[in-house]
Amino acid sequence: MTFTRRQTLALISGTAASALAAPAIAQNRKITVGALRLTSHAASFVAEQRGYFAEAGLDAELRFFDAAQPMAVAIASGDVDFGITAMTGALISLADKGAVRIIGGALQEEPGIDGQKILASDAAFQAGITAPGMLDGKKWAVTQAGSSFHYMGSKIAAAEGIDLQYTPLQKVGAIIGAMKSGQVDGWSIVPHIAKALAGSGAVHIIGDVADYLPDYQVTTVFTSKKNTTDERAMTEEFLKVFSRGVDDFNAALVDKTEGDAGRDAMVELIHNYVYSDQPLEKAAPSIINGAMRLNANAALNMGSLRDQLDWFKAEDLVDDGIGIDTVVDDSFAPTMA
Secondary structure, three states: OOOOHHHHHHHHHHHHHHHHHOOOOOOOEEEEEEEOOOHHHHHHHHHHHOOHHHHOOEEEEEEEOOOHHHHHHHHHHOOOOEEEEOOOHHHHHHHHOOOEEEEEEOEEOOOOOOOOEEEEEHHHHHOOOOOHHHOOOEEEEEOOOOOHHHHHHHHHHHHHOOOEEEEEOOOHHHHHHHHHHOOOOEEEEOHHHHHHHHHHOOEEEEEEHHHOOOOOEOOEEEEEHHHHHOOHHHHHHHHHHHHHHHHHHHHHHHOOOOHHHHHHHHHHHHHOOOOOOOOHHHHHHHHHHOOOOEOHHHOEEHHHHHHHHHHHHHOOOOOOOOOHHHHEOOOOOOEEO
């Protein structure tokens, strides 16, 4: 990704100014970070395991969720301080109530980087569904209405001129079970899960999400509105630490500039959180093959976020009067149009 000269200078000057003006955060400041057990959430894992949070004076606890919307609710209630997850209807509605704000970008589809896959259950595949356009009238798995899975399915359906039956199953684990048993026909998910399932023969990869959403901002960093105003120094420090984790992850698994040793060390670290119930040698290929780009400096793809917000409004999943400034505070991270 690239930034204009003005954006780069603004980022540098803004960082310098905040270093001079912002009060230091209290040492061992306790924070709770929400995450899913996915490779795409690895920046938080890296920051915790390599001591970056501690170096910044943050005593961070990782709290794991099974879906995006419950995490948004936890942020709004104050049970969790920061979260990394997709823009959802719940998040947007909570932002409209003044409870949460998106402050950065995380996972993004990028040309040349193997991204999220479109899947068909084995039962559907054996029945002849070998491409996304053949899912007309079939059951598409989502966690909840207004989830990222709903958004992706809707965009794929619109592009293909088909209708999908959206089937809410609440948790990723429940979706995997339903795909294996043939209770649902289609789904889209990050590559480390998609490829592992396809390798077992339980599902079949029939397309790429990037063909329909080439620059999709899949996940975002968000926090409470209170943290963006009353705890700005802490919020800025969190994003700096998170960005260190992003840089390490991208270098080891996406840009592959750290060599085999760096790759293996990163895989072993991630394995503490992802596929931890499997031996490392079995989990490693899925972790490596599933690495997608995380946005450097938590940069925000505003074009993608606007498209997502417009879709939520068009589907009557959120209030039509909500503007992007209500959902996103773009003062913490660089932005892309």
